[in-house]
Amino acid sequence: MTPWPNPCAAANPAGASRLQPLRPVRRVAALGSSLPLSCAMDANLPIGLGYWRSDEEPGFPDPQSLVRPDWLPSESLDTLVRYLRTAPLFSSFWGHSYCRFHCGADHLAMGSHEYWDGVWFWPEGLAHYIERHHVCLPDDFVRHALSDPLPVALQSPDPRKRKRDWNYWIEWSTRFQIQ
Numbered sequence: 445m446t447p448w449p450n451p452c453a454a455a456n457p458a459g460a461s462r463l464q465p466l467r468p469v470r471r472v473a474a475l476g477s478s479l480p481l482s483c484a485m486d487a488n489l490p491i492g493l494g495y496w497r498s499d500e501e502p503g504f505p506d507p508q509s510l511v512r513p514d515w516l517p518s519e520s521l522d523t524l525v526r527y528l529r530t531a532p533l534f535s536s537f538w539g540h541s542y543c544r545f546h547c548g549a550d551h552l553a554m555g556s557h558e559y560w561d562g563v564w565f566w567p568e569g570l571a572h573y574i575e576r577h578h579v580c581l582p583d584d585f586v587r588h589a590l591s592d593p594l595p596v597a598l599q600s601p602d603p604r605k606r607k608r609d610w611n612y613w614i615e616w617s618t619r620f621q622i623q
Contacts, residue, residue, distance in 0.1 A: 489609035490560055493585055494570035496544050505617035507544050507579050515580040520590055527589040528571040531559035532598040541569045545577050562598050563588065565608065582616045
């Protein structure tokens with residue numbers, strides 16, 4: 445597997461003023477091995493990935509900038525897609541998402557939920573981007589997903605306390621995007 449650039453070396457991207465300043469290195473013990481995720485804001489917040497640029501979130505990446513055909517062997521890709529689709533529910537929303545590639549994917553298939561594994565969280569439609577459009581994800585997450593089984597009895601956080609960490613995703617995608 446190709447090692448991805450260190451996303452944490454860059455400063456927050458322009459337009460991301462809602463983000464907190466970067467904090468010192470965080471170790472995520474839940475990953476089974478201690479991975480440095482120095483972009484994390486708070487050691488207790490789940491780390492988001494797979495969210496796309498919008499008027500409300502200009503710091504998020506465009507998925508087109510993360511397309512890498514054959515970035516993962518097909519067996520690993522199948523395992524990753526299964527992991528993304530079978531994780532416990534994190535949150536639900538009223539509306540459905542849509543494919544940012546405008547490929548005609550059904551809005552219902554793109555979903556209205558978020559899933560998580562106790563460390564990372566992602567939108568329901570992320571598996572579609574990986575499987576159909578060859579969008580790549582951070583190596584830290586891929587290693588985690590391919591090596592650790594999903595927790596069976598994971599509880600979704602209390603909705604009133606469901607805060608999120610976006611720094612890692614924004615930093616990684618900023619460094620990784622096609623220039």
